[in-house]
Amino acid sequence: xxxxxxxxxxxxxxxxxxxxxxxxxIVSGLGNTNADIAVCPPFVYLPEIDQSLQGAHLxxxxxxxxxxxxxxxxxxxxxxxxxxxxxxxAIVGHSERRSYYGETNESVAARFxxxxxxxxxxxxxxxxxxxxxxxxxxxxxxxxQLDAVIDHAxxxxxxxxVIAYEPVWAIGTGKTASDExxxxxxxxIRQQIAKRDQTIADNLQILxxxxxxxxxxxxxxxxxxxxxxxxxxxxxxxxxxxxxYNSI
Ligand code: PEP
Numbered sequence: 001x002x003x004x005x006x007x008x009x010x011x012x013x014x015x016x017x018x019x020x021x022x023x024x025x026i027v028s029g030l031g032n033t034n035a036d037i038a039v040c041p042p043f044v045y046l047p048e049i050d051q052s053l054q055g056a057h058l059x060x061x062x063x064x065x066x067x068x069x070x071x072x073x074x075x076x077x078x079x080x081x082x083x084x085x086x087x088x089x090a091i092v093g094h095s096e097r098r099s100y101y102g103e104t105n106e107s108v109a110a111r112f113x114x115x116x117x118x119x120x121x122x123x124x125x126x127x128x129x130x131x132x133x134x135x136x137x138x139x140x141x142x143x144x145q146l147d148a149v150i151d152h153a154x155x156x157x158x159x160x161x162v163i164a165y166e167p168v169w170a171i172g173t174g175k176t177a178s179d180e181x182x183x184x185x186x187x188x189i190r191q192q193i194a195k196r197d198q199t200i201a202d203n204l205q206i207l208x209x210x211x212x213x214x215x216x217x218x219x220x221x222x223x224x225x226x227x228x229x230x231x232x233x234x235x236x237x238x239x240x241x242x243x244x245y246n247s248i
Pocket of ligand 1: 209230
């Protein structure tokens with residue numbers, strides 16, 4: 001049985017005070033759900049979040065990680081720095097990083113490997129744009145995004161990683177993929193991994209991301225290949241985030 005996981009991606013939002021109160025409210029709202037849960041605050045808040053969450057069921061991670069180990073890379077944050085701050089996860093290849101900051105499949109693959117090398121679990125985001133979907137290129141895009149990471153890090157690395165399927169057209173738009181549309185791609189991703197290693201595919205957590213809200217989470221999470229969610233906007237509100245988590 002795969003464990004379920006819900007991850008909140010706070011993006012560039014909030015203040016130190018709001019970050020601290022958000023984690024406090026999430027922790028106090030958590031009931032008996034046994035699934036995994038994490039938040040990814042902005043880098044600068046990670047030390048405080050680490051302090052507030054010592055021993056809590058709520059884990060945390062970063063929204064990105066450098067594609068190099070260390071050195072003259074102004075503005076970047078290395079995987080060893082994230083490890084030092086006790087990050088469990090690092091999101092890599094989010095579509096906003098790919099489209100606004102020019103991250104390529106190759107640089108995402110290098111970030112994925114850097115995270116793994118420090119024992120930080122990469123949450124690899126993949127997904128197609130609306131144009132690519134309309135041109136029936138969804139599976140080809142997913143293949144290219146996955147293959148770059150498999151070539152760089154090897155299939156065995158997926159035993160220590162999470163994949164998030166995030167159709168770009170559903171992120172922050174209020175348009176969610178239907179349960180069936182999401183399941184179709186999740187199943188495809190699992191099959192692509194299974195072609196290389198069935199056990200890794202069976203155990204791999206594949207999250208859905210794209211306008212998940214308390215009212216659509218249950219249907220998505222009930223799909224056989226959807227193991228939870230990567231949540232943007234709704235993760236900034238403790239009540240909504242906990243409701244989504246409790247839909248697992
Ligand atoms: C995201 O940015 O990863 C995301 C899924 O955002 P939203 O939930 O706001 O669509």
